[in-house]
Amino acid sequence: MSYDVTLILGDGIGPEVINATKLILDSCPIKFNWDIVEAGESSIKKYGTPLPQNVIDSINRNKIALKGPVTTPIGTGFKSVNVTLRQTFDLYANIRPVKTIAGVPSKYDNVNLIIVRENSEDLYKGIEHMVGDDAAESIKIITRKASERIVDFAFNLAVKEKRKKVTSVHKANIMKCTDGLFLNCSRKVAQNYPEIVYEEMIVDAMSMKLVMSPEKYDVLVMPNLYGDILSDLAAGLVGGxxxxxxxxxxxxxxxxxxxxxSAPDIAGQNKANPTAAILSSVMMLRYLGELDIADSIENALNLVLKQEEYKTFDMGGNTGTIEFAKAVIKELK
Structure with a gap:
């Protein structure tokens, strides 16, 4: 079996963690035809834009991409590459599994949840303007179509992953129209999944509960901004x-x-931990239906992370990015 995949190396440590991941994938018993393209800050001098048309064309052809982190210059007028990609291809669901990994320093040992973030609207539509010289206004867009679509995605994911509960996160007590609509859509969709426990949580309370008892949660679904914030908070529970x-x-x-x-401060030094990129490729393999290979890579990665000799710099060791990838390949074999 072979797959055509767009490979976006990205900026900073992007090329290092993506190439390390590519090394692992190329050692698997399936073939990847990599279409390597450039995007991000590094593309501006060459193409005059952080998101060249050939990147869009490649993703349109292949329908699947593995991407490194990119840097969007601040204050230059260029729109976020990530936001542009999501809007261009209507990538409406942002999925971030957050799971405790043995061997990775963390204050928790039983976190295993998935954050499902609506990706296409909310304040990330970027509809804002100045009101005179002393005020600024940003418009929050929440629609029934997008809300029902993302909540249905979350429930489908819960069924597929054999999860027991979906929590809808909102601020409808204050934003009664926008978040109120999202909450009403959540309640409507939940009725189609009587086998899944459904609950609701105000976003500030959710922040507290994630820190106090993250083990109580399975699948969290929420509008764009809350998903952006809570997914980073949740990452802090499992090592960053x-x-x-x-x-x-x-x-x-x-x-x-x-x-x-993109962590430019350590770029090019072979210091970056490629774990997140490797796990992203595991998600890609599962999306492609290559479940056995995905499980094999994740298991090999977990074995490497348990071993002191393979700790990367962020975990207090001195194993390089490529050396870490080779250790994963060794466990695979």
């Missing part, structure tokens, strides 16, 4: 952003990427 994978999924196109940033 370097341990959390991510996926942006639409009807027929999906992009998989580590949650962390």
């Amino acid at each position: 952003l370097g341990m959390v994978p991510g996926a942006n999924i639409g009807n027929d196109i999906a992009i998989f990427e580590p949650v962390h940033g």
Whole structure:
């Protein structure tokens, strides 16, 4: 079996963690035809934009991409590459599994939840303007279509993953129209899944409960902004952003990427931990239906993370990015 996949190396440590992940995938008994393209800050000088048209064309052809972190320059007028990709391909579901990993320093040992973030609207529509010189206004967009679609996705995911509960996160006590609509859509969709426990949680209370008792939660579904914030909070429960994978999924196109940033301060030093990128590729394999290979890579990764000799710099060791990937390949074999 072979797959055509767009490979976006990204900025900073992106090329290092993605190439390390590619090394592992290329050692598997399936073939990947990589279409390697450039996007991010590094593309501006060459193409005049952080998101060249050839990247869009490649993703349109292949329908699937593995992507490294990219840097969008601040204050230059360029729109976020990540937001643009999500809007261009209607990648309406942002999925971030958050799970405790043995061997990774954490204050918790039983976190295993999935954050499902609506990806296409909310304040991330970027509809804002100045009101005179002393005020600014941003418009929050919540629609019935997008809300029902993401909540249905969350419940379907819960069924597929054999999860028991879906929690709808909102601020409808204050934003009665926008979040009120999201909450009403959640209640409507929940009626179609009587086998799944449904509950609701105000976003500030959810923040507290995640820190106090994260083991009580399975699947959390929420509008865009809350998902952005809570997914980073949840990553902190299991060792940080370097341990959390991510996926942006639409009807027929999906992009998989580590949650962390481009970390330019350690770029090119072979110091980056590729765990999040590797786990993102595991998500990609499961999306492709290659469940056995996905399980094998995740199991090999978990074995490596337990071993002191393979600790990367962020975990107090000195194993390099490529050396870590080779250790995973060794466990695979």
